[in-house]
Amino acid sequence: MKLAIVIMAGGKGTRLKSKRAKVLHEIGGKPLLRHVIDSARQIVPPSDIYVVIGYQAAAVEAAVKDTGVRFVCQEEQRGTGHAVQTSQQAVRDYDELLVLSGDVPLLKPETIARLRDFHIEQRAAMTVLTAAPADPTGYGRVLRRSPGAPEVKAIVEQKALTPDQQSVREINSGIYAFRTQPLFANIAALKTDNAHGEYYLTDMAGLLTAAGERVVALEAANPVEVLGANTIAEMMDLDRELRLDTARRLMAQGVTILRPETTVIDAAVEVGPDTVIEPFVQLLGETKIGEDCRVRSYTIIDSSTLADGVLVLQGCQISHSHVGARARVGPFTNIRPESDIGEGTHVGNFVEMKKAKLGKGSKANHLSYLGDAEIGSGVNIGAGTITCNYDGVNKYPTVIGDGVFIGSDSALVAPISIGEGSYIAAGSTITEDVPENALALGRARQTIKPDWAKNRKAKISKS
Ligand code: UD1
Ligand code: CA
Numbered sequence: 001m002k003l004a005i006v007i008m009a010g011g012k013g014t015r016l017k018s019k020r021a022k023v024l025h026e027i028g029g030k031p032l033l034r035h036v037i038d039s040a041r042q043i044v045p046p047s048d049i050y051v052v053i054g055y056q057a058a059a060v061e062a063a064v065k066d067t068g069v070r071f072v073c074q075e076e077q078r079g080t081g082h083a084v085q086t087s088q089q090a091v092r093d094y095d096e097l098l099v100l101s102g103d104v105p106l107l108k109p110e111t112i113a114r115l116r117d118f119h120i121e122q123r124a125a126m127t128v129l130t131a132a133p134a135d136p137t138g139y140g141r142v143l144r145r146s147p148g149a150p151e152v153k154a155i156v157e158q159k160a161l162t163p164d165q166q167s168v169r170e171i172n173s174g175i176y177a178f179r180t181q182p183l184f185a186n187i188a189a190l191k192t193d194n195a196h197g198e199y200y201l202t203d204m205a206g207l208l209t210a211a212g213e214r215v216v217a218l219e220a221a222n223p224v225e226v227l228g229a230n231t232i233a234e235m236m237d238l239d240r241e242l243r244l245d246t247a248r249r250l251m252a253q254g255v256t257i258l259r260p261e262t263t264v265i266d267a268a269v270e271v272g273p274d275t276v277i278e279p280f281v282q283l284l285g286e287t288k289i290g291e292d293c294r295v296r297s298y299t300i301i302d303s304s305t306l307a308d309g310v311l312v313l314q315g316c317q318i319s320h321s322h323v324g325a326r327a328r329v330g331p332f333t334n335i336r337p338e339s340d341i342g343e344g345t346h347v348g349n350f351v352e353m354k355k356a357k358l359g360k361g362s363k364a365n366h367l368s369y370l371g372d373a374e375i376g377s378g379v380n381i382g383a384g385t386i387t388c389n390y391d392g393v394n395k396y397p398t399v400i401g402d403g404v405f406i407g408s409d410s411a412l413v414a415p416i417s418i419g420e421g422s423y424i425a426a427g428s429t430i431t432e433d434v435p436e437n438a439l440a441l442g443r444a445r446q447t448i449k450p451d452w453a454k455n456r457k458a459k460i461s462k463s
Contacts, residue, residue: 003048003116004094005040008083008174008201009033009102010054010074015230021056023102024063027235028242029266029284033060035105037067042109043098043116046070050090051102052083079198080174081190088184096120097183099201101174103229106238111220112175118218119177125213126183126204128152129175131223138230139171140202142217150216153209155202159195170219172202173226182213242267272308290325299330307343321353324360342377356387359402372414373398382408382426389414401436 013022023033030038033051040049046068053060054074061071074086084099091097098116100107111129119127130142138158143165145151155172156165186207190199205215220226229235246267247260254273257263264282271277272291281295285303289295293306296314306312306323313330320337323329327345336354341347345358348365356370359377364370366383372395373387385406387398396414400406404418407426418424419436428442 001096001120002094003044003096003098004091005044005049005098005100005112006072006084006087006091007033007036007040007049007051007069007100007102008080009036009060010052010057010077010083010086011103012055012077013103013230016232016235018232021060022229023060024056025229025232025235027105027229027239028246029268031063032105032229032235033102034064034067036100036102036107037064037069039107039109039112040069040098040100041067043112048094050087052087054083079192079196080201081187081199081203084183084201085187085190085199088187092180092184094180097178097180099176099178101228104174104226105229106225106227106241107173107175108225111222111225115175115177115218118216122150122216123214124177124216125179125208126152126215127177128155128205128215128217129173129220129226130170130217131173131220131226132169133171133223133227136169136171139228140174141165141168142170142172142205143168144170144217150218151209152205152215152217154206157194157200157202170217171226173220174228175226176201178204182208182211186211186213278314296330304335370398372396373400375400376402376404376420378403380405382406382410384409386411387414388412 009023011022016022024031049069050072051069052072052074054077057073072087072090074083098112115127115129128142140155140157141161142155143153145153189207190203192199194200208215224241227238229238243265244260246265247257247263250271251257255271256276259279262279263277266284269283269287271289274291275289275293277295278297280297282300287301287304289306290308292308293310295312298314299312299316302319304318304321307325309326310323311328316330316333318335321335321339323341324343326343327341329347332349333347334352338355339353340357342358342360342362344361346363346365350367351364352369354371356373358375361377362375362379364381368381368385369387371387371389379400388411389395398412398414399417401418401420403421406424409427410424411429413431416430416433418434421437422434423439424430425441428440430440430442434440
């Protein structure tokens, strides 16, 4: 039996009121379509997955191309029935087709497999995955031949429901299985005499039944899995479901998450046991956090790794960087990409780092900019130290050896290197390399004018 999966992802998503194609909108840090493809790939290899693209086809294709799926272009989007019809050339040699919607992202692979097995076992021409959510409004409704029987008579869209059909609570999830032959033998009979003037795939239920084919329904165990995302509000409901799932998974592994409903944690994030995540923290991308860490409120960590025992105080941003064991970062620290903060270091308030490496035990406690810098171990960076790495055209490196002491408010004009064990006097502007174990001063000598202020005051009071 040859099986393919068709994913309908060509629509614009008018109800979103967005410039971006619906399937590119993200929940749980991942586009809707990628969620669907990731589930589909658990069932068939990507070369048997056909994504129907149309609206913003190039952008949609680019966003998921790396998964290895195939694409079918639906030039004009004339409805879900038309989307599947467009795939006919590409998939006609498969025996059976599973049709998924690009905007039903929480569907689990186990449910897809259950639909496939039920469809084969029932020897059906069409099997509809259904659910009975608390509020069925907006969904197509599934009319069974008789209550509890697997056979389906028809699927009726919300706008076409007759008054007595309003009470039907079983909804069409937009997920189906078809036997290829009867599907394509009858699909040309779809009509556009409906509220949207479109070819509805849902009408295949009535068409196939009328043609004497078997059409059945399978109810999903968990209605949440088949919720669609047609509006931003619906999408954010799904986002919350996904992220709560992630938070629950982490808590089951020994992570304490205070007020998990306030955190934004992407699905791929990993956190070690005995770590505490405070309210209103965001952990994004492929972030990995070790054991015994604490991340205080309002911190955003994106695609970064934190070793064990790290303390991140409130209001920090850490992006594409590494923080070593037992380091202390923050509050209000901005760690920009490609930074590497060593073991046992302190990076304090209003310190910005970019492509900067800070060696073991070094400290930059207050108000600094460290960019394109390689800083050794046991270094003290005084308050207000700036690496002047940019001349308006190019960027230059700063190298600071082990055990260096940089006095407060120093400007290090790159390219520059400060030798091991040296001291830079506070308030210096350093433009030339400093050898090891030296003292460098780069500031005007102080002069004192005795009684200057007293004399000035006397002069003013006289005039
Ligand atoms: C559809 C079903 C409805 C069901 C609901 C479940 C139809 C007519 N209705 O409604 O019974 O309850 O899903 O979520 O099918 N698409 C294309 N090309 C098109 C039109 C749509 O690829 O020409 C894609 C969309 O990008 C989307 C999917 O098909 O991913 C579903 O389309 P959508 O317009 O959202 O259908 P619903 O109105 O939600
Ligand atoms: Ca939809």
